Amino acid sequence: MNREWNIQASNAALNTTNPIRAIVDTGKYKPNPEKSVIPLSIGDPCVFGNLNVDQYVNTVLVENIQSGKFNGYPPSIGYEASRTAIAKFVETKTSPLTASDIIIASGASGAIEIALTAILNPGDNILIPKPGFSLYECICHSKGFNIKHYNLLPERSWEIDIDHLKSLIDSNTKAILINNPSNPCGSNFSANHLQQILQVADQYRLPIISDEIYAGMTFGDNVFIPIASLTETVPVLSIGGIAKRFLVPGWRVGWIAVHDRNNLFTAIKKSLVSLSQLILGPNSLIQSILPSILDTNNEQINKFFQTVNATLEEQSRFTVESLSKIDGLTPITSSGTMYQMIGIDTSKFVGIEDDVAFMGQLLQEESVFVLPGTVFGMKNFFRIVFCAPMEKLADAYQRISVFCENHRKK
Ligand SMILES: Cc1ncc(COP(=O)(O)O)c(C=O)c1O
Known part of the structure; x- marks a missing residue:
């Protein structure tokens, strides 16, 4: 049998795509080189080094x-x-x-x-x-x-x-x-x-x-x-x-x-x-x-769980408090986890047609990285991971506020 080299990827491989990568990694948006990046996008509590295993x-x-x-x-x-x-x-x-x-x-x-x-x-x-x-x-x-x-x-x-x-x-x-x-x-x-x-x-x-x-x-x-x-x-x-x-x-x-x-x-x-x-x-x-x-009888581990939950709860409360002050954003208060979904009323802003544009332009102008709701199937929301230390969160929310003011419909 005379065969030519022809190596194709399998259907299983071709059908395996992560919607986050497909929507976020298009290369269209880059962070502002003048500002340090604050990544509030990844569901990994280890990103900032403030939350550590016992x-x-x-x-x-x-x-x-x-x-x-x-x-x-x-x-x-x-x-x-x-x-x-x-x-x-x-x-x-x-x-x-x-x-x-x-x-x-x-x-x-x-x-x-x-x-x-x-x-x-x-x-x-x-x-x-x-x-x-x-x-x-x-x-x-x-x-x-x-x-x-x-x-x-x-x-x-x-x-x-x-x-x-x-x-x-x-x-x-x-x-x-x-x-x-x-x-x-x-x-x-x-x-x-x-x-x-x-x-x-x-x-x-x-x-x-x-x-x-x-x-x-x-x-x-x-x-x-x-x-x-x-x-x-x-x-x-x-x-x-x-x-x-x-x-x-x-x-x-x-x-x-x-x-x-x-x-x-x-x-x-x-x-x-x-x-x-x-x-x-x-x-x-x-x-x-x-x-x-x-x-479950290990006191040290039980205390560790309590401390982590208390820290996340405080960061969650701060997130909702800070973002609900911004006209056009509506956080839906979280009851747990490390995530916060925030609704975007695009009619309040100029030049931001949807959540993907919001995410991209926020990254481009303020170097704050959030995930658009579209990657989870929910248009005109964005998700924040509130694991970062308070001062980083405060910086990020201040930048989001500035971003919203800069795009506010007059
Ligand atoms: C809802 C949900 N299920 C499962 C996982 C995956 O967990 P693991 O890292 O243990 O694979 C995640 C990770 O983000 C998650 O958010």
């Missing part, structure tokens, strides 16, 4: 490295002791778990990919939030799964439009994916609203994938409630991880907790184990520290 976590990791006990391959679903620790950390009185209900993955991202692949075939569809974390869409496109976006309502603190959710369900719908607390919204659902979602899942016999990577990262009276704790009939895969809560996104450990109901997930549980064998889980050392750091 020293206890580092100490355990160093001890485990030096022990030499964790250099071999762990089981593909993770060490049993680590899975037991996750089960104890995630379970509730009404939804008990054991090690056999846990699959450890490479970050929550890896867990989401495994969960979606276990439930969907190409051509099936899944209901996902709008606005929502872009990875859901990215994985589904890459694998030929169809997505249908249900609306979140800013005027109702980003609750799901339940009628809209129901209207999307058809015979090819295989699951409902929710993200609570939410990126990009910073919202945290009430028990009542979670019950409404469960009623839909029950009525249409649909399992739930609940992305709970921001579990426990809530402010004031807002208490995080795992959706699985509220149902005896709807099977739930809940996704979690250490990236955000422990401030170590680079460490790449996440998990799936299988909250089965009436053995409805028997086939899915087997599939999750099979799929975990493709990657063989995250690296051994980081999973090895889970029994120590996920211990």
Whole structure:
């Protein structure tokens, strides 16, 4: 056979695009070289160096490295002791778990990919939030799964439009994916609203994938409630991880907790184990520290969680206070996470036709980098990550104010 060299990228690769890169990295907008860049765009709490993992976590990791006990391959679903620790950390009185209900993955991202692949075939569809974390869409496109976006309502603190959710369900719908607390919204659902979602899942016999990577990262009276704790009939895969809560996104450990109901997930549980064998889980050392750091009786860790939440809450309050003073911007107060969505009334400004132009021109003139709502499916909003230290946030919000005044319609 006589063949010419002709190496093409696969369809899976061509179908894998991150909407953030496609909208933000067009090369059209560059920061102002006269002003230092303030990046409030990346969901990484480590960007500024003000939020750091607890020293206890580092100490355990160093001890485990030096022990030499964790250099071999762990089981593909993770060490049993680590899975037991996750089960104890995630379970509730009404939804008990054991090690056999846990699959450890490479970050929550890896867990989401495994969960979606276990439930969907190409051509099936899944209901996902709008606005929502872009990875859901990215994985589904890459694998030929169809997505249908249900609306979140800013005027109702980003609750799901339940009628809209129901209207999307058809015979090819295989699951409902929710993200609570939410990126990009910073919202945290009430028990009542979670019950409404469960009623839909029950009525249409649909399992739930609940992305709970921001579990426990809530402010004031807002208490995080795992959706699985509220149902005896709807099977739930809940996704979690250490990236955000422990401030170590680079460490790449996440998990799936299988909250089965009436053995409805028997086939899915087997599939999750099979799929975990493709990657063989995250690296051994980081999973090895889970029994120590996920211990709910560990006072030092509990104090660390409280301190991080209090810091984020203060930064969130400052963000809302500062930005609500600017005519034309409407922050929707966050209940948790590290994100704030802000509505833009473009009619108040000259030469800013939408959120993408707002993001680009703000970067170009003031070197403040935010993400346009369009990357999450929500036009005329922008998202701020409020992890930066107060003085950086103050500088950024002052620059946003100046930017808005410079573009104000007279
Ligand atoms: C909602 C949501 N889910 C999952 C992830 C991914 O987490 P990990 O870094 O553990 O892969 C993120 C990261 O930003 C996120 O915001």
